[in-house]
Amino acid sequence: MGVHGMRGGRGGGMADYVEEQKRRGRKTDARTVRRVIEAFKPYKFQVFLVLTAILATTLLGLVNPLLIQRIFDDAIGKGNLSLLIIYVIIMFITPIISGFIGVWQSYLNNTIGQSVMRDFRNRLYTHLQNMSLSFFTSTRTGEIQSRLSNDVGGVQGVVTNTATSIVSNISTALSTVIAMFIISPLLTLVSLGLLPLFLWFTYRVGNVRRATSKETQKSMASLTAMMQETLSVSGILLMKTFGRQEHARDQFEQENQKLANLEVRQQLIGRWFFMFIGTFFSVIPAIVYLIAGAQIINHAPIFGGYMTLGTIVTFTTLQSRIFFPIGQLLSVQVDVQGALALFDRIFEYLDMPIEIKDKPNALKLQAEQIRGEVAFDHVAFAYKRDSSHSVLKDEAAKDEQEAERLAIVKNEDEELRPALKDVSFTIKPGQLAALVGPSGAGKTTMTYMVPRLYEVDSGTVSIDGYDVKDLALTSLSELIGMVTQETYLFHASIRENLLYARQDATDEEMIAAAKAAAIHERITELEDGYDTVVGERGYKLSGGEKQRIAIARVILKNPRILILDEATSALDTHSERLIQAALEPLMKGRTTLAIAHRLSTILAADVILVVNKGEIVERGTHQELLELGGLYARLYQEQFSQVALEEISAD
Structure with missing residues (x-):
């Protein structure tokens, strides 16, 4: 295959x-x-x-x-x-x-x-x-x-x-x-x-x-x-x-x-x-x-x-x-x-073509040169496939990503339905933008466009006015940090997993990042501390511990732009609250594009983008969208109202 x-x-x-x-x-x-x-x-x-x-x-x-x-x-x-x-x-x-x-x-x-x-x-x-x-x-x-x-x-x-x-x-x-x-x-x-x-x-x-x-x-x-x-x-x-x-x-x-x-x-x-x-x-x-x-x-x-x-x-x-x-x-x-x-x-x-690569003389920008404005200008994208062959998904693919791909079907003209259609928005430097919508709506695909994990079919994705296609891929990877719900850790020590973000980081910087992610104390409780080997995919650690180590890794990287899928539904309440506490310093002062699953993140967002079938159908603050009475209001009633009560009771 x-x-x-x-x-x-x-x-x-x-x-x-x-x-x-x-x-x-x-x-x-x-x-x-x-x-x-x-x-x-x-x-x-x-x-x-x-x-x-x-x-x-x-x-x-x-x-x-x-x-x-x-x-x-x-x-x-x-x-x-x-x-x-x-x-x-x-x-x-x-x-x-x-x-x-x-x-x-x-x-x-x-x-x-x-x-x-x-x-x-x-x-x-x-x-x-x-x-x-x-x-x-x-x-x-x-x-x-x-x-x-x-x-x-x-x-x-x-x-x-x-x-x-x-x-x-x-x-x-x-x-x-x-x-x-x-x-x-x-x-x-x-x-x-x-x-x-x-x-x-x-x-x-x-x-x-x-x-x-x-x-x-x-x-x-x-x-x-x-x-x-x-x-x-x-x-x-x-x-x-x-x-x-x-x-x-x-x-x-x-x-x-x-x-x-x-x-x-x-x-x-x-x-x-x-x-x-x-x-x-x-x-x-x-x-x-x-x-x-x-x-x-x-x-x-x-x-x-x-x-x-x-x-x-x-x-x-x-x-x-x-x-x-x-x-x-x-x-x-x-x-x-x-x-x-x-x-x-x-x-x-x-001989396979490399579809996403640097242009000749691609720009290499340092983090200090970037304010962090992210803009989508009439972006469209559709997954392509060879119709004569079946497609096998990687076992580590995220549920959100899987749902989006399963939602892609052929129409009557034997073409694939676009994953994104005419998407336009701007996130100002330091703002938190929350992406909300049903499963398979296109949220993950949208976030993958910023670091060029996928390439737009039309339109432009830009950072501070620079088309991401004009930026070197290594430069993009330095500017952008990602925390996904599918945390991947190497079969190595916690120290090696953290330093993967910055090989030249000092022990003091590494420990500071772990403390900011509320995982330092747990690491010190382990027999070998930061030298503890986490096992394949980090299976020796709990889900919450893995997620906080992943957050500490991004904090150590210190990116200018943060892409966040903060899914914590599979974790217990204590781990969820620890992760939420770790995310707050991570998002502070950074432009953040978050696929939001917690009401607290949605309420803290400067702008909420409601995504459905590859389009942004609504945008605004929490109160504005509730008053609008559209898809967001319905999602809030179905998904977030119960979450709100649980969060209030937990507090």
Whole structure:
């Protein structure tokens, strides 16, 4: 599924890309090979050394077979013991020198190969980092991990050894064929006459192997995604609470069996063919012995020349030397086809368009240069998707975000209903703007437009009059802080999670931020204090503790603009009140755009924006909107009046 399930961003770039590839029906072999070769360019000097080593070992490999003829015909045949000793010494020294060169070549092979693999992983990771949020909400995490680990890991053997193996085997085969042809053209033709047919069959087998390899990697990616989803803390908790262990186990076993079958099929493809080739190569020497032996016995010349025992032994030695590289080349061709399938998947990700990126000479503003005015000017946005593929949501996606996406449906013209329609408002520096509306109305989408997590389709989002498209993304991330209801903490210490906001912050600044978020005392009660490891996604902490650490992290960042989803409905009253107390210093003096769930936040807002079906249908203060008697008044009666009584009683 992966890239085909992506949607979002400006103009549906990924969907357009997929459609373009389908339309063109391109054959990627030549282009893929060219791009793989380009990956070796930074290491061209090391590659030159490897080629030199291959040439040296190839030439050295011819020495001993050719010496055999001299030993039989010149040394033994003529009774020359001194010459025999010289030839034997050379035959001892040659493989030793070749062996040393081979070890050095192997070191270079692995150094180059691992460097190329490292570069591929770095490029892929960097490219994925730059993808828009819509890609990650539409692609399973396990699918992404599979591309980085399984696919890149799957080409390791080809990158590390196969390229040099091909060059080595080709040079060995060519040099050996030339030597064989010089000795006996007829026997050479007999030995290699069926080679073109074998090459054609190998090409066909390789194509089947490539298709199977692609299917195998898809199955492996699906299995990886399944493991990531079901064996994460969230997944295992959901599975246990719903008693779905057996169902998950059955699904895993089915996919695992499918993968096992594909792996077996992939390994067996062409085995009968290669068995036939091996058998043929094994009986060819017998045919050579028959032809050459008959010539010697009958004293009949072949092509005007006579064969000797030394010639026969030398030719069959060369013949055995050529069968291995030819067999390797035929087998490698099949393996390369399988590896090309993996390279196709890697390049498929690297070719995905980055939909949200910096303009040339994008502005880089410091926080002290910004007053904090946020303005939307006739903003419109619609989620795009490839209608031929289903979309899988990330398990960590927020409920609000999910509701908005589920609300996006096709109309009669087969186009998606906009998530935002002609949205315009201005929040002055230091003001608190509360976004209120039913679930799926577009509130989260609206907040994601400010830091350019999504790109507007039309209209402008600006900060202090600067279009956010003109600002560098790194600058935007420094100016804006976000606190969401889905708190994410790394599997690291509390200290590391807090310093993620500012690596250069001092312990005093970190503790001050924790105190402002009303979490310092709780941290000091833990056995390891700020060095306490919070576990995956912070599951060793309560929901309220995680939320307050997230707030402390943003306080430490000290952004000029704050985007806040303060959902606390899942927390107990005590934790909720602590978080509310932590939010007050966070919002003080900052321009705040808050998806409001608490009546106290709504009442404190300088302006309330009521959102419904992607539009701002009402705006004003709490009292003004109540008097208007519209959607806000109805929401207040349905949702907030009871909350007001609870807050009053709690106070």
